[in-house]
Amino acid sequence: MYLDSRKSLEIDQMLKEFDGFNLVVHNCLINSYLEWGNVSEARKVFDEMPERNAVSWTSFVSGLLKHGNVDEAMSYFGRNPFSDVFSWTATINGLVQNRLSFEAMRLYKKMAVYGIMPNDVTFTCILRACGELGDFELGKSVMGSSIKVGFEDNLSISNSLVTFFLRLGEIDFARRTFDQMKEKNVISWTAILDMYVEMGDLEEAHRIFEEMPERNEVSWSAIIARFSQSGNVEEAVKLFQQMVKDRFKPNVSCYSSVISALASLEALPGGRTIHARVLKIGMERNVFVGTSLVDLYCKCKSTKDGRVVFDSIPEKNVVCWNSIVSGYSLNGQLGEAKELFNRIPKRNNISWNSLIAGYLGIENFSNALEVFDGMILSGEQPNKSTFSSVLRACASLPSLEKGKYAHAKALKLGFQHDIFVGTALVDMYAKSGSVESSKTIFNRMATKNEVVWTAMIQGLAENGFAEESLSLFEEMEHASSVAPNGLILLSVLFACSHCGLVDRGLKYFNSMEKVYGIMPNERHYTCVVDMLARSGRLREAEKFITDMPYEPEANALAALLNGCKIYGDEILAERIAEKLTGRAETKTGGYVLLSNVYASGGKWGDVLSTRNMINQKGMKRSGGCSRIEVRNEEHLFYSQDETHSQSKEIYWVLQLINSEI
């Protein structure tokens, strides 16, 4: 029995005035103080008690352990005159809960020296410690001891054993223990259910769930949570509906899980229905449910509603703050994200990561890096996802220096072996033109997934190492278990196109569906058009465009037009330019390219009239832009415009170099 904090103080006061002593009331007082986190009052009552029994000692020691006061607890434990299996077990349990499993084991071994026999609860605690330590042999020897003492068919111990085997990934042992149990309860079933969900065998999990003779709200919440986390969100929602239909009362955990599932589905109407239920039972102020709701509204692009829920949560923790920051970030509302980020009382690395990801999302790469600098300065430890974002920002900026700095930091923290960080590094170096560094990182990676292969193959192709890119692709096909995907094949086509390997490219394109089972998309088609156009097979390219199953991308037409320019085919150019100008997205592109076709053919009159048309229609030219960094300064070069302050000098030098060549 516990008293609330106000009542505890009142009763404490009354007892003092009464000057009486009742052991039971004092023990209750200690428990109440500890329950409310008032350790110093509990200590005072305990120290001033004229007489203590075994219960006083055990509850005070385990209360201290519950609040992390380990040294003090151990000191009181050593002085306990009522040393029995309860006091030892409670202490062992407290140590395990403080993640001091090694110390817990030591205490367990000491029990024998003092002649105290462990009971069933001792074994469950100690098995948990073995699980924490990841020591399979130790767990098995504890199991042996428990059998020796006669606990072979003990339900709690068997349940703990199942969990222990699961923690160590010993699936067969877990299943065998479960199958051999004479008696099973809802905990045993939930544990084994969890195993199948964790293994990703959701069908078997579902079967187990159906088979369970008994369910409670924890087993429901276990299966709903697991389905939700593993991405089987529709199934999670269905189970929730079933649970309600079966007249079970969903608890906080069920609501948070189902709301989180609805958030990934971006199911706003369903979310609002659940929100209404939550409001009805007064659960919206709960930090778990509230946080899920904030996330739901933000993922459904309704940051306003998310903010209302956020403001209504009385006791916000860092997860809750992070959800609103990431919610605003996700929706590109970086002003709000930054403002709330600044108000977080105690940030963690996820808070920083959320803001960095936000700037990355709106392609404000320099701010993303600025936040990263702030993170380092604040002493917060970046994690692998920080580096993954930061390196992506570096890849998009001309600065190789910043990328190198982030790389050094990642090395220092030992994240270089992480596949996400490794991939981001490969990509960053390739995009910054440092193909050699990119290759070094790639070759050092112990495990490679399709993303990193894609990054390397693409990096080589885009840096002009087309042959190498293609041989890497072949190596991937022969030496790895990674199957080519659409993106990799796009890089392969790109490489063929830039290498002039038209027939090989066409062979890859034609085998996409047949050999690799990948439907080519618009981008693949565009790449083939570019490939044909570059090699002068203009009519073939035109036919390819006419025959393709999609409306050609503007880029495909532009690529063909570019081919017309190189090979001086003005008739085809006019036809294509007309098609291109119908496109809203590139009204200018067609004309600019057409005027280039005329220019290369020396038809200056046509050039002029085309350019006039661009101006008449009030079209803004949007040319390409190159960026380089020289001595920490960014220089931008736009196609067709000489806007750089030193363009005169630059072109002069360029001319000089050209004449030298």
Place this chain on the structure above:
DNA sequence: TTAGGGTTAG
């Protein structure tokens, strides 16, 4: 004194 479930980034 014990064994099963919960919200945020990538």
